[in-house]
Amino acid sequence: MLLDATPIKDGLPKKFYDAKRLLLKLGLEAKRIDCCVDGCMLYYDNDVALTECKFCNKPRYHAKNVGTSNKKPLPVKAMFYFPITPRLQRLFASIQTASQMSWHYDNRRSSGMLRHPSDGEAWKHFDRVHADFAIDPQNVRLGLCTNGFNPYIQASSSPYSCWPIIVTPYNLPSKMCMTKPYIFLTCVIPGPFNPMVGIDVYLQPLIDDLKKIMEWCYDIGCFKKAKFHDEGNFDVDY
Numbered sequence: 001m002l003l004d005a006t007p008i009k010d011g012l013p014k015k016f017y018d019a020k021r022l023l024l025k026l027g028l029e030a031k032r033i034d035c036c037v038d039g040c041m042l043y044y045d046n047d048v049a050l051t052e053c054k055f056c057n058k059p060r061y062h063a064k065n066v067g068t069s070n071k072k073p074l075p076v077k078a079m080f081y082f083p084i085t086p087r088l089q090r091l092f093a094s095i096q097t098a099s100q101m102s103w104h105y106d107n108r109r110s111s112g113m114l115r116h117p118s119d120g121e122a123w124k125h126f127d128r129v130h131a132d133f134a135i136d137p138q139n140v141r142l143g144l145c146t147n148g149f150n151p152y153i154q155a156s157s158s159p160y161s162c163w164p165i166i167v168t169p170y171n172l173p174s175k176m177c178m179t180k181p182y183i184f185l186t187c188v189i190p191g192p193f194n195p196m197v198g199i200d201v202y203l204q205p206l207i208d209d210l211k212k213i214m215e216w217c218y219d220i221g222c223f224k225k226a227k228f229h230d231e232g233n234f235d236v237d238y
C-alpha cells in the first residue's frame, strides 16, 4: 500500500520483511512485549515465561490459541518498545550531532532570558544536586513526555486511546532538540484507556535501559571516549 501511495519508489523495500531488515541494520529495532490486560505487569525479564498475571491471575493469551500445536499463542495485550540505547549511540556516531551534545554547556548565558531548558532553574538545581553527572556536559539529559492518542477516530465508535512515550535529548540546541530527527518514540502503551498511575509498569524497559547507560557512563568515564562501530555497537578508547 505504501509503494502504491509513494510517487518516488526508488530504494523503497518491496516487502514488509525487507523493510524490517533495513530498519534492523540502522539499529532501529522494535520489540513487542506482552502485558497483563489490566496493566499490572509486563511479561518481561524474569517474568517472560509466565502465562498468567502474577497479581490478578488473568491469562496472558487468548484461550482459543493456547494448546494448539502449530500456532503461536496470541497475547491479550502487548506494547511496543523501541530501544533507546542504539538511538542515543547514533547521536554520538555522527559528527554533526556529537559536536552539538555539549551545546547546553558551551552556550550558557546569564541574561535571565529563557531560550532553552538549560537556562531554567530546574536544570541548574539538577546540576547542583547531581554534580557528578553534570561534570561531563556530554552526559545525555532526556526529557520524557506522553499524551493520549486515538488512532481510530474514523474507524471506531468505541473510545480507544494509546499512549506514545516520547524522549528528547535536551543537550542539543533549541532549534534541534524539538525537531523530528531528535524526538524518539520509545514506547507505545496500548489502550483502550489511560494507564493513569500504572504508566510506570510500561516504562520498565526504558528505565532499565537508562540505568544500564548510566552504569556504562560511570564505568567508562564518559561517552566522548566511546567509539562506535557501523552496527551501532561501541567500544571504549581507554
Ligand SMILES: [Zn+2]
Binding pocket: 036, 037, 038, 039, 040, 041, 053, 054, 055, 056, 057, 058
Ligand atoms: Zn494483571
